Amino acid sequence: MKRFQKNIKLYIGFAALALAASCKPSIDIDTKGGNPENVDFSKYIAVGNSLTSGYANSGLSLKGQEQSFPNMLAQEMKKVGGGEFLQPYFPAENYNGSGFLYLKALVNGQPQLGTVTDHLAIRGQTEDKKPLYIKYTGPINNLGVPGMRLDMAFAPGIGTTKGNPYFERLLPDNAPATTTYVDFATTKDHTFFSFSLGNNDVLGYATNGAVTTDATNTLISEQTFTVRYTEFITKLTSKEQKGVVATIPDVTAVPYFTTVTRQALLAGANAALLAQNPTATPFKDIYIKTKTAPFRAATDKDMFILPFSSAGLLGRQDLKDPATGIVNPAPYGLHPANPVGDNFVLDEAEAKMVQDRIVALNTTIKQVADSKKLAVADIYSFLNKVKSGYQINGIAISNKYITGNIFSLDGVHLTPMGYAIMANVFVDAINAKYSTKLGKVNVSQYGGVALP
Amino acid sequence: MKKLLFSILCASPSLLFAQGSQVNTQGVRALGMAGAGSALFTDETSIFYNPGGLAKMDHNAVSAGISTVMYRSAFKESGSNQVYNTRSQVTPPFSVFATFGPDNARWKAGLGVYTPYGGAVDWGDSWPGKYELNHLKLRAIYIQPTISYKLTDNLSVGAGFVYNIGMVDLARSLPLFLTDGSSAHAKLTGTGTGIGYNVGAHYNFDNNVAISLSYRSKVVTKLKKGDAEFTVPDAVAASFPDTKFSAELPLPASLNLGLSVPVSDKVDIVADGTFIQYNIYKKLVFDYADNTPLLQDTEQIKNYKNAFSGKVGVNYKANEKLAVRAGVGYVKTPVDKDYVYAETPDNDRIMGALGLSYAINDKFSLHAAYVLQKLKERTVTSPVTQIEGAYKTNIHAPSISFTYKW
Known part of the structure; x- marks a missing residue:
């Protein structure tokens, strides 16, 4: 009896544990019969x-x-x-x-x-x-x-x-x-x-x-x-x-091609332009170079790749022409004389x-x-x-x-x-x-x- | 790119009280019979079960009881081979009842402080439904002064005024991610109050068959100025200002009819039926003091149905000191299949109970009870996350109380 009293906390502890364990409801996971063709996932x-x-x-x-x-x-x-x-x-x-x-x-x-x-x-x-x-x-x-x-x-x-x-x-x-x-x-x-x-x-x-x-x-x-x-x-x-x-x-389907749009680029360029000169004429087109044309105005069906945005090239006037190595003073991508490079655009x-x-x-x-x-x-x-x-x-x-x-x-x-x-x-x-x-x-x- | 709008669409946190998880543990004697016995026991716990029975007491008493309500819920997403369990949460409902009245008077007064609704579920932050709920702790404390009067020797009536203090602590994950890969979360804590009443009548025939009829009014608990805190990435912190919220929670009215029939000197059979007017709980609107495009007020549809519970029990007075009892019950859920939320994955439930009372001496007695409730498995689609899965819940509630009478 004394022993029982001595251990009573232990017994209560066990009882509580047993109770807590039985508390847990179980939901059957039925995977039996779930592999009729004997697919072997072992390796x-x-x-x-x-x-x-x-x-x-x-x-x-x-x-x-x-x-x-x-x-x-x-x-x-x-x-x-x-x-x-x-x-x-x-x-x-x-x-x-x-x-x-x-x-x-x-x-x-x-x-x-x-x-x-x-x-x-x-x-x-x-x-x-x-x-x-x-x-x-x-x-x-x-x-x-x-x-x-x-x-x-x-x-x-x-x-x-x-x-x-x-x-x-x-x-x-x-x-x-x-x-x-x-x-x-x-x-x-x-x-x-x-x-x-x-x-x-x-x-x-x-x-x-x-x-x-x-x-x-x-x-x-x-x-x-x-x-x-x-x-x-x-x-x-x-x-x-x-x-x-x-x-x-x-x-x-992937944002690499769908995030940087013609309209977003224009909006960004015009915001920068008008901040400098509120009376300036806004840009209306982004010019791109394609396999068939030395330049043309981009449409909404041309897809600019995501890195073009972070490259920060648009509007730059200090970029060297890759072919000639001479600085092209026309704003990059905003002027027909300096179109966005073919590698930045998946055109239509x-x-x-x-x-x-x-x-x-x-x-x-x-x-x-x-x-x-x-x-x-x-x-x-x-x-x-x-x-x-x-x-x-x-x-x-x-x-x-x-x-x-x-x-x-x-x-x-x-x-x-x-x-x-x-x-x-x-x-x-x-x-x-x-x-x-x-x-x-x-x-x-x-x-x-x-x-x- | 310059115009890339950084808008994150995520529903605002929402709050729901675990109404369906009602576990009544106020009277440990009745609890031993699964909650039946409102007609049999005319004692200090009548303050809760039926204020009408209080005046039938031939003495005064004070009692204090505590329960350990252990909710264990499990969830398995359809098509998944993983079961998620709630972490073991213990809510300790308590009850204190005291009566006051002169000897042999026709009236008796009493005070009850008890927790009629309460629950705690903790699903944690890795289960599929974490964007609906991480955890919810809820407690309502009712303070009820009561007066009861014996109209005749057989018939007594009573009424109590209910003042409710409701407390809530809720958290859910938000689909925004911190640099350590964890998700953002919202935590809402608040306290609200409400009022209501509790009335009843108790009649016993000369052959000791007794009938108890009681009505508990709805209690609309209003939470004002609860605290809404958000753990979100700094980049969007401005959209989730720590703010206040308000919400309104209707706790339902219920009508209870109880019957007790003595079948021998030692044995009583009791039955209770309760009609619970849950259909007042239509929706839960959650109003933030500060709204942003990402933090909007929410409205959750509940559409609770009226519910019913039936319980039967037997009480056996083994000797002068000891009484043992057992009971079973069934509760029809108020929660419609289309509106099952993670904090109350409710369903129809069955319960079984065992209990005993032991008179230590003329003044002190001890009561103990153990209730097991099993909620039927239910496969539902969450109205919040659209996740389909099965819920199953067991509730274990051992209780103990002491009574001192004079």
């Missing part, structure tokens, strides 16, 4: 470009890697039989990776961007002064390489210091220079894969205003695309593996061509996926839906720069929230194709653009 690999790697704000950081969409997908797969998902993380102390853009301030509603330059994972420089990143050569499941193109995936040398630094960091020092990305990606003994290559084969060209200067900004032909795409997918499905492929988003004709190409390539993607019984995550449709804006979990999302919550500061890559919503496009596609019960990612756990 999932993610093949792709920057979107797959977790790239955002013009850079790749440790945090971005952690919040990559394949990682979110893999966490859901784990709940239905998936295995470990390893990513080529930057070291903890080099968490800012390549460095990236951040929002420094808003001045009169204008975003002022800065660049993060501390805690970088840069180990050296290439001959042409480009950064080389700290390597990660252990086993990985996320094979996303920023900048990787479908055509480049078959080219030797891309994994060397002369090639793509994000691919180079994944290869051991003694890797042969001939190592291709397709070989790298198709020798991982995977059981399931996601594939999202092809964007850069079109968008690399478009984001440079449809001007080709090197292999990163050429426009892939339909024929090359079909051959390479089929080849890559055939290798990935050589053991009848299941997987999901992504379509290529439309250029008009170029946009049309790029859009048609994307549609054609997406048709190929769907055909190949169909023939290999793969799921299709239709990112093209998803981002077109984002374009008109909608609500998700009580958050307004759209393709508006910064305020749309989906796109990061570079205007092409996504925010963690954007990647989470994209992960759910993959979840839905996989479930629809294979009748699996892969769970949805909790979008509310991920944020949009961080404000100062």
Whole structure:
């Protein structure tokens, strides 16, 4: 009895604990019978470009890697039989990776961007002064390489210091220079894969205003695309593996092309002009150089790329003509004698061509996926839906720069929230194709653009 | 680009009181029978259950009770394989009742201070519905002076005046993001007051069958000058000034009919039915003293329906000192399927209760009760976030009270 009294607090504690535990209501998670085709998630690999790697704000950081969409997908797969998902993380102390853009301030509603330059994972420089990143050569499941193109995936040398630094960091020092990305990606003994290559084969060209200067900004032909795409997918499905492929988003869906408009540029230029001279005649046109005309007045269908705004060139009278090296005194972009360079504008004709190409390539993607019984995550449709804006979990999302919550500061890559919503496009596609019960990612756990 | 407008559309925080989460724990004796027993017990807790029964007391008493109401809610978004639970929250409802009156008088006066409504849910800030609610703590304290009069030996009536102090503490996430990746949030705290009344009649037949009829008026609690505080990025701080808010919350009227039937010297069977006039709760308007383009007044549609609860119980007097009891009850929810909010993921509920009373001596007695309420699982679409998912809630409420009589 004494002993009982001595321990009474303990007993009450146990009783309270038992009570608290029984308090918890349970909701059944029914994943039984949810995999009629025996899809094997045990070794999932993610093949792709920057979107797959977790790239955002013009850079790749440790945090971005952690919040990559394949990682979110893999966490859901784990709940239905998936295995470990390893990513080529930057070291903890080099968490800012390549460095990236951040929002420094808003001045009169204008975003002022800065660049993060501390805690970088840069180990050296290439001959042409480009950064080389700290390597990660252990086993990985996320094979996303920023900048990787479908055509480049078959080219030797891309994994060397002369090639793509994000691919180079994944290869051991003694890797042969001939190592291709397709070989790298198709020798991982995977059981399931996601594939999202092809964007850069079109968008690399478009984001440079449809001007080709090197292999990163050429426009892939339909024929090359079909051959390479089929080849890559055939290798990935050589053991009848299941997987999901992504379509290529439309250029008009991303703020990189839709934020800086002709009207916004004119309004800005005229505000500056009238501040200096209230009686001045306002500018009526922005002049651009195109492939077919040395100059013409821009229309609302010509798309200026996002960096044109931050470059601060409009109206400048001290810029050297790139061809002659002589200063052109006409205000840049505001006078026919000094039109905006072709590389800053995806003009109407170029946009049309790029859009048609994307549609054609997406048709190929769907055909190949169909023939290999793969799921299709239709990112093209998803981002077109984002374009008109909608609500998700009580958050307004759209393709508006910064305020749309989906796109990061570079205007092409996504925010963690954007990647989470994209992960759910993959979840839905996989479930629809294979009748699996892969769970949805909790979008509310991920944020949009961080404000100062 | 110069004209890039930095406008962020986000709904203003909204406030809702957890009306549906009503847990009555005022009388620990009745609680042992799931809340039935308004006709059986004519004691100091009649101040709450039926002021009409108070004059039937042949003594005076003071009692103090406390409960531990533990809400545990779970949520699973449709298509998700993750269940989110509310963090364990304990709201301690309390009640103090005291009676005053000369011996053998026909009248008796009393004072009750008790918490008729209250709840606390804490979903945290990582669940899918965080832009609807992080947490809500709500408490209403009723202060009720009461007078009761015995018209005949069988029939007594009574009335009480209710003064309510309501307190609220609510937080929700805002879809704006700080540099550490966390989301912004709004926190609202306030206190309001309201008044109402409570009347009743108690009749017992010569064979000791008793009937209790009571009516509790609505109490419209007005919150004025509550504090609205926002944790937002500096860049948008001007759009979210710390400000004041006002809101109005109608707590519903209810009509209760109770019956108690002695089936032997030792055993009484009791039943109570309550009609709750929840349909006065149409909407909740939330008015900020300072509005900005991003901080607008809100209006949430509630459209509560009238609700009903039924409870039956049995009381067994084991001996002079000990009485044990048990009861079951059913509560029809006032919350319509289309208006289920995260702070009150209500549904029809069943409850079961056990209780006992023990007379320590002539003056002191101890009462204990334990109630378990189970709310049926309910799959709904949030009117705020449009998230579809299933809610399920268990409520455990152990209670204890002491009575001193003279």
